[in-house]
Amino acid sequence: xxxxxxxxxxxxxxxxxxxxxxxxxxxxxxxxxxxxxxxxxxxxxxxxxxxxxxxxxxxxxxxxxxxxxxxxxxxxxxxxxxxxxxxxxxxxxxxxxxxxxxxxxxxxxxxxxxxxxxxxxxxxxxxxxxxxxxxxxxxxxxxxxxxxxxxxxxxxxxxxxxxxxxxxxxxxxxxxxxxxxxxxxxxxxxxxxxxxxxxxxxxxxxxxxxxxxxxxxxxxxxxxxxxxxxxxxxxxxxxxxxxxxxxxxxxxxxxxxxxxxxxxxxxxxxxxxxxxxxxxxxxxxxxxxxxxxxxxxxxxxxxxxxxxxxxxxxxxxxxxxxxxxxxxxxxxxxxxxxxxxxxxxxxxxxxxxxxxxxxxxxxxxxxxxxxxxxxxxxxxxxxxxxxxxxxxxxxxxxxxxxxxxxxxxxxxxxxxxxxxxxxxxxxxxxxxxxxxxxxxxxxxxxxxxxxxxxxxxxxxxxxxxxxxxxxx
Numbered sequence: 001x002x003x004x005x006x007x008x009x010x011x012x013x014x015x016x017x018x019x020x021x022x023x024x025x026x027x028x029x030x031x032x033x034x035x036x037x038x039x040x041x042x043x044x045x046x047x048x049x050x051x052x053x054x055x056x057x058x059x060x061x062x063x064x065x066x067x068x069x070x071x072x073x074x075x076x077x078x079x080x081x082x083x084x085x086x087x088x089x090x091x092x093x094x095x096x097x098x099x100x101x102x103x104x105x106x107x108x109x110x111x112x113x114x115x116x117x118x119x120x121x122x123x124x125x126x127x128x129x130x131x132x133x134x135x136x137x138x139x140x141x142x143x144x145x146x147x148x149x150x151x152x153x154x155x156x157x158x159x160x161x162x163x164x165x166x167x168x169x170x171x172x173x174x175x176x177x178x179x180x181x182x183x184x185x186x187x188x189x190x191x192x193x194x195x196x197x198x199x200x201x202x203x204x205x206x207x208x209x210x211x212x213x214x215x216x217x218x219x220x221x222x223x224x225x226x227x228x229x230x231x232x233x234x235x236x237x238x239x240x241x242x243x244x245x246x247x248x249x250x251x252x253x254x255x256x257x258x259x260x261x262x263x264x265x266x267x268x269x270x271x272x273x274x275x276x277x278x279x280x281x282x283x284x285x286x287x288x289x290x291x292x293x294x295x296x297x298x299x300x301x302x303x304x305x306x307x308x309x310x311x312x313x314x315x316x317x318x319x320x321x322x323x324x325x326x327x328x329x330x331x332x333x334x335x336x337x338x339x340x341x342x343x344x345x346x347x348x349x350x351x352x353x354x355x356x357x358x359x360x361x362x363x364x365x366x367x368x369x370x371x372x373x374x375x376x377x378x379x380x381x382x383x384x385x386x387x388x389x390x391x392x393x394x395x396x397x398x399x400x401x402x403x404x405x406x407x408x409x410x411x412x413x414x415x416x417x418x419x420x421x422x423x424x425x426x427x428x429x430x431x432x433x434x435x436x437x438x439x440x441x442x443x444x445x446x447x448x449x450x451x452x453x454x455x456x457x458x459x460x461x462x463x464x465x466x467x468x469x470x471x472x
Contacts, residue, residue, distance in 0.1 A: 010115030026056035057117040059084035075103025084173035086181035123149035125185035177471035187277035195248035196237030203258035206286035268314035271395035279403035294413035304356035307409035333408035340446040359387035363394025
């Protein structure tokens with residue numbers, strides 16, 4: 001026997017606020033039911049039967065494929081038909097869902113249907129990001145949990161929609177969003193695990209780095225600017241505990257347009273892992289700030305590298321996004337970074353070339369790439385016209401492209417191994433002290449410049465595919 005809440009009939013709305021209220025009402029009722037039943041299970045009061053709750057859904061049927069503003073990259077269905085998606089956590093996505101719903105109704109002049117889907121909510125996701133089953137249940141209860149509740153099903157948590165490989169079956173609605181509700185919930189849980197802070201703290205502008213030095217400076221700045229009238233608070237992983245694998249720090253604004261910084265550590269695997277999960281939050285931009293090897297003899301230690309192309313030899317995304325697919329530079333991001341470098345360094349116009357070079361960044365999965373023979377590596381690097389080598393930037397940019405999140409890269413040259421300037425302890429320490437603070441200031445200013453651009457303009461049509469989902 002399956003125990004569920006009585007499911008109300010779907011309702012249709014042409015008022016975005018009413019549609020959002022209905023969606024929230026369904027989600028809160030379904031998850032509250034699950035939590036109540038789980039409490040009974042943990043207390044030993046639930047003896048038999050299977051408890052099931054369901055995600056809400058959003059659906060639209062449209063006879064048109066129009067949009068009121070042809071400059072928009074999202075907010076409309078690509079052709080007449082029926083489109084739907086499951087949704088979750090309206091407490092986090094209130095503004096996001098509200099904007100997507102508003103645009104759909106405006107562009108198609110059609111009502112939205114809000115109802116209860118057939119997709120079960122795994123009990124783990126209803127209990128929240130800070131609940132640990134192992135601490136609340138006996139070993140026997142843990143074993144029996146799948147008999148009483150739905151658990152996460154990886155078969156419905158893939159990225160086929162984002163990858164463009166999803167095939168709509170006969171009678172099935174086409175997708176409205178890149179991510180289904182279970183996929184989003186999984187990522188929200190993973191963010192708590194990897195970053196040590198709850199997902200609702202993440203802001204719309206994300207900085208990634210591969211060095212703790214940047215985090216140390218960000219903490220100083222965050223504590224100083226918290227409550228300054230622009231930023232409301234600074235959130236970091238709980239003190240006194242071991243740091244998580246990729247700790248995240250949040251300089252928050254009331255409107256969510258603050259800045260989050262994540263230390264992703266070293267390597268493309270970490271870079272893919274964290275961007276796979278942050279992508280479900282639909283940020284307005286993410287930028288990599290890190291160190292790189294300068295490949296040109298004319299570069300100096302401390303020079304900046306603004307990536308306008310990527311030689312992807314990270315291998316981590318090859319199955320989802322072939323290396324032959326170009327990852328274009330995004331004009332708004334490039335201009336913001338260039339403007340920020342000029343303002344912070346005091347160099348402008350042609351003189352900016354004294355401190356920054358624009359070109360291709362090569363990303364490798366081999367930390368000791370410089371130990372390969374010169375004949376093996378130099379020809380390809382030379383043919384690509386690469387000016388820098390790192391281990392994360394190409395992955396972060398490629399996943400931004402894949403998930404339609406505006407991306408950019410500004411690196412700082414910390415060594416030049418092909419020219420005899422190796423990253424040795426004394427050199428590195430001196431370099432970090434001198435450059436990290438300025439580099440971070442550039443990154444923060446770039447994000448503030450981007451914040452002044454309306455998000456609708458920042459989310460470029462360049463990132464949208466032929467047959468795109470309506471949600472941003």
